[in-house]
Amino acid sequence: METQTLLRIDxxxxxxxxxxxxxxxxxxxxxxxxxxxxxxxxxxxxxxSMKWRELPHNxxxxxxxxxxxxxxxxxxxxxxxVLGIGGSALGPIAVQQALNHLHYNxxxxxxRNGSRLFVEDNVDPERMNALLDVIDLERAAFNVxxxxxxxxxxxxxxxxxxxxxxERLGGDYASRIIATTDEHKGNLIKIxxxxxxxxxxxPDGVGGRFSELCPVGLLAAAVCGIDISALxxxxxxxxxxxxxxxxxxxxxxMAALLQYISMKRGKNISVMMPYADxxxxxxxWYAQLWAESLGKRFDLSGKDVFVxxxxxxxxxxxxxxxxxxxxxxxxxxxxxxxxxxDEYRSTYAIPRxxxxxxxxxxxxxxxxxxxxxxxxxxxxxxxxxxxxxxxSITLPKVTPxxxxxxxxxxxxxxxxxxxxxxxxxxxxxxxxxxxxATYALLGKPGFDEKREELKNAPAKNPRYII
Amino acid sequence: METQTLLRIDxxxxxxxxxxxxxxxxxxxxxxxxxxxxxxxxxxxxxxSMKWRELPHNxxxxxxxxxxxxxxxxxxxxxxxVLGIGGSALGPIAVQQALNHLHYNxxxxxxRNGSRLFVEDNVDPERMNALLDVIDLERAAFNVxxxxxxxxxxxxxxxxxxxxxxERLGGDYASRIIATTDEHKGNLIKIxxxxxxxxxxxPDGVGGRFSELCPVGLLAAAVCGIDISALxxxxxxxxxxxxxxxxxxxxxxMAALLQYISMKRGKNISVMMPYADxxxxxxxWYAQLWAESLGKRFDLSGKDVFVxxxxxxxxxxxxxxxxxxxxxxxxxxxxxxxxxxDEYRSTYAIPRxxxxxxxxxxxxxxxxxxxxxxxxxxxxxxxxxxxxxxxSITLPKVTPxxxxxxxxxxxxxxxxxxxxxxxxxxxxxxxxxxxxATYALLGKPGFDEKREELKNAPAKNPRYII
Numbered sequence: 001m002e003t004q005t006l007l008r009i010d011x012x013x014x015x016x017x018x019x020x021x022x023x024x025x026x027x028x029x030x031x032x033x034x035x036x037x038x039x040x041x042x043x044x045x046x047x048x049s050m051k052w053r054e055l056p057h058n059x060x061x062x063x064x065x066x067x068x069x070x071x072x073x074x075x076x077x078x079x080x081x082v083l084g085i086g087g088s089a090l091g092p093i094a095v096q097q098a099l100n101h102l103h104y105n106x107x108x109x110x111x112r113n114g115s116r117l118f119v120e121d122n123v124d125p126e127r128m129n130a131l132l133d134v135i136d137l138e139r140a141a142f143n144v145x146x147x148x149x150x151x152x153x154x155x156x157x158x159x160x161x162x163x164x165x166x167e168r169l170g171g172d173y174a175s176r177i178i179a180t181t182d183e184h185k186g187n188l189i190k191i192x193x194x195x196x197x198x199x200x201x202x203p204d205g206v207g208g209r210f211s212e213l214c215p216v217g218l219l220a221a222a223v224c225g226i227d228i229s230a231l232x233x234x235x236x237x238x239x240x241x242x243x244x245x246x247x248x249x250x251x252x253x254m255a256a257l258l259q260y261i262s263m264k265r266g267k268n269i270s271v272m273m274p275y276a277d278x279x280x281x282x283x284x285w286y287a288q289l290w291a292e293s294l295g296k297r298f299d300l301s302g303k304d305v306f307v308x309x310x311x312x313x314x315x316x317x318x319x320x321x322x323x324x325x326x327x328x329x330x331x332x333x334x335x336x337x338x339x340x341x342d343e344y345r346s347t348y349a350i351p352r353x354x355x356x357x358x359x360x361x362x363x364x365x366x367x368x369x370x371x372x373x374x375x376x377x378x379x380x381x382x383x384x385x386x387x388x389x390x391x392s393i394t395l396p397k398v399t400p401x402x403x404x405x406x407x408x409x410x411x412x413x414x415x416x417x418x419x420x421x422x423x424x425x426x427x428x429x430x431x432x433x434x435x436x437a438t439y440a441l442l443g444k445p446g447f448d449e450k451r452e453e454l455k456n457a458p459a460k461n462p463r464y465i466i
Numbered sequence: 467m468e469t470q471t472l473l474r475i476d477x478x479x480x481x482x483x484x485x486x487x488x489x490x491x492x493x494x495x496x497x498x499x500x501x502x503x504x505x506x507x508x509x510x511x512x513x514x515s516m517k518w519r520e521l522p523h524n525x526x527x528x529x530x531x532x533x534x535x536x537x538x539x540x541x542x543x544x545x546x547x548v549l550g551i552g553g554s555a556l557g558p559i560a561v562q563q564a565l566n567h568l569h570y571n572x573x574x575x576x577x578r579n580g581s582r583l584f585v586e587d588n589v590d591p592e593r594m595n596a597l598l599d600v601i602d603l604e605r606a607a608f609n610v611x612x613x614x615x616x617x618x619x620x621x622x623x624x625x626x627x628x629x630x631x632x633e634r635l636g637g638d639y640a641s642r643i644i645a646t647t648d649e650h651k652g653n654l655i656k657i658x659x660x661x662x663x664x665x666x667x668x669p670d671g672v673g674g675r676f677s678e679l680c681p682v683g684l685l686a687a688a689v690c691g692i693d694i695s696a697l698x699x700x701x702x703x704x705x706x707x708x709x710x711x712x713x714x715x716x717x718x719x720m721a722a723l724l725q726y727i728s729m730k731r732g733k734n735i736s737v738m739m740p741y742a743d744x745x746x747x748x749x750x751w752y753a754q755l756w757a758e759s760l761g762k763r764f765d766l767s768g769k770d771v772f773v774x775x776x777x778x779x780x781x782x783x784x785x786x787x788x789x790x791x792x793x794x795x796x797x798x799x800x801x802x803x804x805x806x807x808d809e810y811r812s813t814y815a816i817p818r819x820x821x822x823x824x825x826x827x828x829x830x831x832x833x834x835x836x837x838x839x840x841x842x843x844x845x846x847x848x849x850x851x852x853x854x855x856x857x858s859i860t861l862p863k864v865t866p867x868x869x870x871x872x873x874x875x876x877x878x879x880x881x882x883x884x885x886x887x888x889x890x891x892x893x894x895x896x897x898x899x900x901x902x903a904t905y906a907l908l909g910k911p912g913f914d915e916k917r918e919e920l921k922n923a924p925a926k927n928p929r930y931i932i
Contacts, residue, residue, distance in 0.1 A: 012930045086787025102596035105572070111599070122784045123841075124743040125814035125834040130568035133577070153783060155826045156816045156837055163817035187823050208787075251932040268799050269735065269776050277590040288788035295792025308796030310735050312778055317619060318588045320900060321552025321674075322754035326761025328896035330774030333734050348591035350622045351629035357653050360615075362910040363622045368591040371622055371908065375589075378903030381920065385899060430794035433851060434786060437844030442837065444828040454847065464478045466717040 006238055006405040009251035011391040013380060014258050014335070019387045022332050024261055033247070036257050039419035040245040043412075050426075051205030052411060055213040056236035056404070062200070063229055066215060069178065069198065070222030073115055077141040077176075080115040080223045081131070083157040084145035084216075086288060087208025088180075089121035091217040091407075094285040098278045098403045099226045113225020115141070123153045128160065137168050143178045145216055147202040149186025152438060158191075180215050207426055209289050212407055227400045234404030242412040252409045255337075255391065256417040262335045262389060263309050263421075269334035270309045271327065275316035275376040278398050279339050286410055287311035293414045293425040300422050307421050317375040324379060328386045336383060336390035340376055343397045344369050472704055472871040475717035477857040479850045480724050480801070486853045488798050490727055499713070502723050505885035506711040509878075516892075517671030518877060521679040522702035522870070528666070529695055532681060535644065535664065536688030539581055543607040543642075546581040546689045547597070549623040550611035550682075552754060553674025554646075555587035557683040557873075560751040564744045564869045565692045579691020581607070589619045594626065603634050609644045611682055613668040615652025618904060624657075646681050673892055675755045678873055693866045700870030708878040718875045721803075721857065722883035728801045728855060729775050729887075735800035736775045737793065741782035741842040742807050744864050749805075752876055753777035759880045759891040766888050773887050783841040790845060794852045802849060802856035806842055809863045810835050 016023035047053055073080055082092055096117055101107055105116045118131060142161050146154040158177075165173035174195040181188035183201040192199045200215035211217065213235055218228045244250040247257055259270060270290060272283040295308030314323050316338070327336060350371070352364030363371070383390050393409075395402040418425025440450035482489035513519055539546055548558055562583055567573055571582045584597060608627050612620040624643075631639035640661040647654040649667040658665045666681035677683065679701055684694045710716040713723055725736060736756060738749040761774030780789050782804070793802060816837070818830030829837070849856050859875075861868040884891025906916035 008931065010926065010931045012926045015927070015930060017927065018924065085784060089784075090788065101599065102593050103600040106600040121787075122743055122781065123834045123838050124741075125810050125838070126812050127568050127743045128814045128834060129812045133567065134569040134572040150825055151787075152829060152837065153841075156829045156832075156834065159816050159819045159826070159830055160814070160834075162819055187820070187826050190823065191820060191826075248929070249932065254932055268797055275590075277588055277593045284788075291789050291792040291796075295794075295796035297795035306795065306797050308792045310776075310778060310792060310796070310800065312776060315588065318551060318555075320897065321587075321617075322556065322750075323757050324900060325894040325896040326757040326774045326776060328761075328899065329763035329772065330757075330761035330776070331734055331772050334776065344591050346592050346595045348594045348626070350625050353625045353628055354653070354657060357656065358911050360621045360625070360653050360657075362905075362908060363618060364625055366622075366908055368589045368594060368622065368626075371618065371904075372589050372591070374904050374907035375619075375900070378900045378907060381903050381923065382900035386896075428791040430791040430852075431786065433794065434790060434841070434844045434848035437847050438837075438840050439828075441840035441844060442828060442832055445824050457847065458484065460476065460478045461481070461483065463714070464481060465474065465476045466715065466720055 006402055008394045011258055013384045013390045018384055022387050036247045042419050051203055052210035056232045056239055066218050066222050073141050073223045077115050078139040079135045080117050081142045082119040082220055083154050085121045085153045087211050088145035088216055089119050090285040090288050091212030092220040093119050094281040095221050096224055097281045098398055100224055102277055114223050117224050141176050145180040146188055147182050149181050149188030209292055210411055230400035231404035234401030235408035238405035238408040252413040253416050256413045260420040267333055267335050268309055269312055271312045271314050271334055271336040273314040273316050273336055274339035276341050280315050283313035287313055289414050292428050294417055296423040338392040340394045472868055474860045477724055479856045484850055488853050488855055502713045508885050517669055518676035522698045522705055532684050532688050539607050539689045543581050544605040545601045546583050547608045548585040548686055549620050551587045551619045553677050554611035554682055555585050556751040556754050557678030558686040559585050560747040561687050562690055563747045564864055566690055568743055580689050583690050607642050611646040612654055613648050615647050615654030675758055676877055696866035697870035700867030701874035704871035704874040718878040719882050722879045726883055726886040733799055733801050734775055735778055737778045737780050737800055737802040739780040739782050739802055740805035745805050746781050749779035753779055755880050758894050760883055762889040804858040806860045
């Protein structure tokens with residue numbers, strides 16, 4: 001089967017057979033199958049509106065342009081700086097960490113496949129200053145990414161970079177800036193037109209957290225030498241698998257269903273725990289996807305439901321020494337997803353030594369590969385013995401294909417979970433309040449009312465300040 | 467008051483006055499005061515066993531030795547590599563991020579205060595290979611940290627590094643390795659003796675997650691030019707504040723009490739959300755402290771309680787674009803702790819521009835400092851309006867003193883929460899199962915029984931593998 005070469009999901013440790021009362025029985029799972037069938041039908045019916053599902057299939061021309069642009073950047077600039085936040089940043093970071101050298105930026109130029117990559121997803125003034133200490137502006141290109149063109153953080157960064165480049169380079173400065181934004185709407189496309197910026201488009205109907213496989217994520221990847229066609233090919237193959245209506249043959253649907261049942265049973269926390277440094281930031285990307293898509297007040301009928309499962313990022317084996325005590329002994333409130341690989345891309349032998357100390361010398365003759373895999377197996381086993389639900393997703397190896405597949409898998413899983421929860425997985429109305437308050441505080445035109453509201457907020461009680 | 471110059475805690479948004487039904491009323495808080503009093507008395511009685519509480523006071527001599535050693539390392543080695551995991555890694559990472567340049571390792575040598583710092587807290591073979599690609603072994607020193615001397619991950623790394631250095635440098639290789647371990651017990655102190663390694667001690671009774679303010683954390687900090695005396699001075703001043711028995715005058719006690727009441731009310735998630743890149747990894751350090759200390763199956767009387775609150779790491783403003791949708795609209799299951807600063811260490815002005823686009827130009831003339839602070843205020847406000855509990859901890863500025871104080875604050879807060887929960891906050895029995903399974907899988911002598919157990923584990927059901 002196609003799936004097996006892309007990824008494998010094992011949910012034995014979700015089941016009552018393995019973990020007892022906190023597990024799901026075969027009967028319970030069966031009772032949800034009609035619901036899953038309905039959701040699967042909805043996924044087919046709604047597919048035309050889920051434009052992100054077509055990204056693996058409809059970008060041949062864009063990929064060519066992206067690769068050309070990437071080659072130009074690689075050939076002309078030492079540093080490539082992404083100005084973006086949320087969906088415009090987490091994907092590029094995750095894919096770079098997965099597919100490039102783990103100390104990519106520290107490598108000498110001749111050992112890298114492209115420019116150094118900096119993803120600037122915060123507006124801390126100390127960080128902007130720190131960035132400028134380590135890049136050479138005259139040898140840097142910038143990719144400003146915001147679909148709406150109204151993301152304050154990103155537009156503030158753009159104002160800064162425009163100004164710096166203009167001062168430093170004079171006339172030609174706009175050639176250093178590549179815009180990725182909506183084709184028709186918003187401020188950035190307007191600016192891009194006026195300054196004749198090289199521009200890529202975020203396709204219609206592709207929201208931020210579902211945009212990694214469009215130019216939002218693909219340009220940075222291509223600049224760093226990643227094979228973006230292979231990424232998309234993996235996603236396309238995963239699309240086939242994820243179009244299977246039977247949950248027992250569709251890992252993304254099954255994973256969503258298992259999480260849905262778990263949520264119903266009070267497991268409000270989803271831990272994502274890769275056992276590979278390369279997959280570390282996949283958890284951050286997943287955390288946005290899962291949190292922002294499913295964390296919703298209203299269901300589709302407008303009823304208050306306040307649903308959502310809180311993603312927690314962990315890293316194996318590192319967080320065995322930080323979080324596993326809680327996972328094994330704390331409340332029965334979480335599902336752990338192990339994210340593993342069958343084969344690491346390199347091997348490291350542990351030499352023999354300290355032979356007179358058997359407590360140490362037993363490690364010699366093994367490899368780090370064996371050690372990390374044994375630890376994953378041991379942690380899965382320990383959680384199982386403690387009656388804690390978990391499932392594992394295993395990539396045969398981390399490659400552009402399997403990473404493309406994994407991204408697509410999580411996207412389908414999330415969309416399907418949205419169907420099961422009967423919520424809109426594609427909006428984020430809950431962030432509006434905070435945005436408006438920020439605008440009001442900074443004096444954006446049109447927010448006088450909010451400004452008044454903030455002024456009239458109840459005074460702080462000094463008794464509650466220590 | 468002394469506190470105000472170190473940190474300030476504002477819990478208005480925990481209270482029913484501000485957030486309604488999910489808040490705590492003054493009466494409810496009052497009803498817990500007798501319990502808090504008892505816990506405060508226990509903190510005094512048990513202080514002699516909490517050796518970490520004395521670290522700010524009893525290390526004058528050690529600090530001298532650490533600074534001498536650090537100066538030697540700085541003067542002789544380009545790279546300083548910490549081999550450690552969990553409590554031996556998270557503190558060093560957090561303090562380095564807080565107090566040094568945000569791109570410290572990327573700075574040219576002459577602009578740094580010390581050697582580059584690498585903290586190797588995983589055993590991924592790809593990562594070990596990647597590290598060796600970017601450091602020059604002949605110009606590197608290593609600090610192997612494990613109190614017990616039996617941490618498999620760290621001892622495997624030590625075997626590797628011993629072997630590499632021996633091969634590369636011949637006779638003198640052991641001078642590149644500094645050991646930090648228990649003074650009397652364990653394998654590492656034995657090895658240190660045999661190879662005459664420079665050695666620092668983890669004081670008796672100081673457990674891994676409470677060890678940042680002893681040589682475990684202080685050596686790396688000193689090597690990177692951080693004023694470790696000032697760190698300890700801040701902690702010492704915080705000790706005074708945290709010795710106050712009245713929760714209304716002791717922010718650490720109050721924070722613990724508020725979290726305790728919240729846990730009782732089903733808020734099983736503690737989000738730590740700094741609004742400063744410098745404080746980003748403080749969340750990781752806190753995550754271990756809070757999770758491993760409080761995530762416990764048994765209370766002090768041996769009764770099953772399965773308590774604990776799951777820490778979640780977020781970063782402002784970055785995670786506004788990833789997690790805040792869930793925090794505002796999802797389940798009422800979390801308490802958010804904002805970690806802010808009154809004054810960033812640098813300022814960045816947003817230049818004016820795009821004057822014909824008011825949606826962008828309103829940002830010009832402000833500073834990034836104003837933007838990030840407005841966003842924190844706006845997010846606190848939005849959560850409050852949505853009836854979600856939060857409190858804020860504010861440092862006047864990030865300095866060695868305030869960071870030392872903050873570390874100590876969280877430690878006391880955690881210990882006090884342990885008292886309220888009536889559990890042992892200082893052990894971690896839940897990780898034993900996983901460790902033993904790892905040993906068994908790797909053939910460590912003495913684990914035959916576990917090996918048999920693993921062999922006899924129930925077979926996987928292939929129906930649950932997709």
